[in-house]
Amino acid sequence: MNKKSKILNSNALYTFIAIILGFIVGAILLLIIGDDPIVAYSKLFTGVFGKPKFIAYSIVYASPLIFTGLSVAFSFRTGVFNIGAEGQFVVGSIAAVVTGILFDLPAPLHILVCLISAAAAGALWGAVVGLLKVKRGINEVLSYIMFNWIAFYLSNYVVNIAMFGRDSGGEATKDIAESAEIGAPEFLKTLTGCTDINWGILLAIGAAILMWFIMEKTTLGFKLRAVGFSKTSAEYAGISSNKVFMISMSISGILAGLGGAVQVLGMQHRVSQFATQEQYGFQGITVALIGASNPIGCIFAALFYGAMKYGGNKLTMVNVPAEVVNIIMGTIIVFIAVSHVFKRLLNKKTGGEA
Amino acid sequence: MNTIITDLGLIINAMLIATPPLLLAALGSCFSERSGVINIGIEGMMTIGAFTGAVVAYFTGNGWFGFFCGGLAGAAFGVLHAVVCISFNADQTIAGTAINFIGPGLAVFLCKAMFENSSDSPALDTASKLPRMFTGVFKAGSFGYNVIATYPAAYLSFVLVIVIWFIFYKTRFGMHLRAAGEHPEACETLGINVYKVRYICVITSGFLAGLGGAFVTLSTVSQFRPSVIVGQGFIAIAAVIFGKFKPQGALVGCLIFGFCNGIKSILSQSNVVSPNLISMIPYVVTLLALIFFVGSSRVPAANGKPFVRSK
Structure with a gap:
């Protein structure tokens, strides 16, 4: 197994992708209700790492x-x-x-x-x-x-x-x-x-x-x-x-x-x-x-x-509903649940073994 | 003697309010589980149904339309669960857990977005709620009034038990759905489309759970609050396992919960026993009934196992 397919088969990568996708879905919902996702996410970020x-x-x-x-x-x-x-x-x-x-x-x-x-x-x-x-x-x-x-x-x-x-x-x-x-x-x-x-x-x-x-x-x-x-x-x-x-x-x-x-x-x-x-x-x-x-x-x-x-x-x-966090977490789980599908797709594209 | 009859009337009245939402959700759960898809997301589907029902009724002033839309919202989550579990063969418990985060999260999120950051929706006036039936037959407060003057949606939930029992055991589709939950491979050999059967069942389960949620906000509570459903979806699942995955069995399970709730409401008036101990009754009774009378319940053989059609 070469290095590339090793990375493609690691769970951590798919968890990471799922987390990104979760935030994207959260951002879309925030846009729909008229909130600025950049404001919300930067507050979330500084709220955790600011001090x-x-x-x-x-x-x-x-x-x-x-x-x-x-x-x-x-x-x-x-x-x-x-x-x-x-x-x-x-x-x-x-x-x-x-x-x-x-x-x-x-x-x-x-x-x-x-x-x-x-x-x-x-x-x-x-x-x-x-x-x-x-x-x-x-x-x-x-x-x-x-x-x-x-x-x-x-x-x-x-x-x-x-x-x-x-x-x-x-x-x-x-x-x-x-x-x-x-x-x-x-x-x-x-x-x-x-x-x-x-x-x-x-x-x-x-x-x-x-x-x-x-x-x-x-x-x-x-x-x-x-x-x-x-x-x-x-x-x-x-x-x-x-x-x-x-x-x-x-x-x-x-x-x-x-x-x-x-x-x-x-x-x-x-x-x-x-x-x-x-x-x-x-x-x-x-x-x-x-x-x-x-x-x-x-x-x-x-x-x-x-x-x-x-x-x-x-x-x-x-003024952003804190519940967006629950939605993001739930969405992340959905994407983790279907991660085997991504795995198959990515492997097919790069020719790595499944 | 008279007080006993009045109390009994009150117990039945409380039971007829507590049982229908559980029953609707439990019937939904039966559909999904019997077709071979675990649906632990009933709780989330009920919550989104409760929210949608209350909001639609608030804006349109039509309780029945709200009730129906609550079902549709639940069904939308049913579609999500079906796509993830049936088309993508995801782990069903994981997908259900996700729905339990997204459903309640989305409900409160939208509620805050629509009603100036309030997690409660505005209270509904009586006209836009679900009406009560037979209110004029007996004098208010009498035994007869307490027993029959209840919500038509409650009657509907009991009628549905019979309808769904008929679908499960007397129709071709019912046979297909039960077979899909036991041996999907054999079904495919016989030309039954397992994917289609399961899709229909999972979406139906969402619809019924959504109706159950909407019943809560449109009858008793009169508004959406984050705590309106809390736990009822799980109780519905428990009732289904208790009833051995049969609609008639789920009815018994839900009635036990409803009845214990009725007793709870009577006992808590007297203040002799701690209300917290009284609140434990439904759960303890269910466990005891399981240990001494019901015993083990056999899960449909293919439940939880993703079905992959062989090429």
Whole structure:
């Protein structure tokens, strides 16, 4: 394979093309409603890269998305569609906030307890769905959707329990103890001007590397991928697909649950009453798709998404609907979904092998 | 005794408002899934239908015309899903996920562009909404009134269950669509055009989901808001899986949700139990029903698998 066809076969190239096309479609829509796409996109760009503070915030926005993206990617690799990352994220954040308020421990230990309980909550939320699938043959997409909503109302229930609710009333829990926070040291906050900068991004990158290692370098990873590739062949080779589903759905839940914990310990320090689903889990699906279910790809995809979310908020300043970001992201996914068609066309033109 | 009857009437009334949008979307989902195309984008199709329905009714003053246009908007997204999934053999789950971003995104985007940066469309007056039927038969507030004085679109959704059941099981096209979802290769050998069947089914699913969305804005909510649909499309998909991909089964699933919603509205008046715990009822009941009564539901064999015609 020569260098040229190597580039033509790389997923990154098609993802890049899809992103460009997504922005073009967004620009066309902006023109249709009479907004200037150049004004909008330059606001988006300066809104993300204009100041160190903005870059820092984009990274803070990306951290939970790396976790939910990894969660969905992990399930994709084993042939499961974790549309339940949303609920697992929510129970993770509840567990983190409850342990963050109730316990009184020294800093590193307290953080560890919060993270472990969030991971356990996420794992439970995923494992129950796995159990229903394995034992009763219940379609996981259905149970995931149910569990998303149960988590949603559970969270609102916890917010309204007197023990956790804010003393001033208000529709949120108390703040977690300072010993449970994972904020970055003061000098980084003053240096960047971003008061929410935290260690979540490092935890997320650590999780991505760990996932890459498990998937690519361990026997467990091999089994997981084997079932994802073909359940029947894997069974034929003596791999119990039921066991693999249970493991992968639990790990997937852990990852999403940790995402919820990072959001609470790092940025929000509390859980607020939901009016609608916060979409971290659903955005994780997009992250996993843009990142081609590759853990390292998910980091970059989440950074991109985080930047789009943060920068998108500022579009209202130039009177452009921030929803154009959702349309761009959706369009990017459409183009990624059909990228194999481009691939074939480009290869035919240059005479490379398909 | 009297309060029990009144309460029952109120439950049924709430059920008749909550069920139709789910049911319309679920029937749409049946079409798509049974023909072999996963449509997780129902949610996005409902949202664009809800927006289009409200806006068209606002400008034309005609609720029924808005309702129909809501369906057309959903169908437009059905076309997108069909092209991407059937002609380009894309991964169907990915395409559906994209629609769930584009549909709601586009709805709010256009809403802000049309109504001075407001994400809510202006409230509809009663004349441009969908009317209620049989309002004069019983005294307002009585049991009979609560049960029968509801939206004709609600009646329509129940009639559609029978019509679609008939199409699925008693017509040639129904046989073709079910076969396309089970064994598309065999269909082609028999001269059935699988692409055409699937195109029709996916576009129909968008149309019905759009109607479901438009029902919400044109009956109960009276305007478009970003939160009008939130989650209902997914519930409709859940109802279809619950009902084993059959229209009559989906009806049962939707009625469970509708009924639990009715109970919810009664219970939340009393304030004894936390409203958040009450809100969990539909989801918990569905899971329990699945575990103890329904069991596994077999997905159509070719569902999710792109069909490529052999040359």
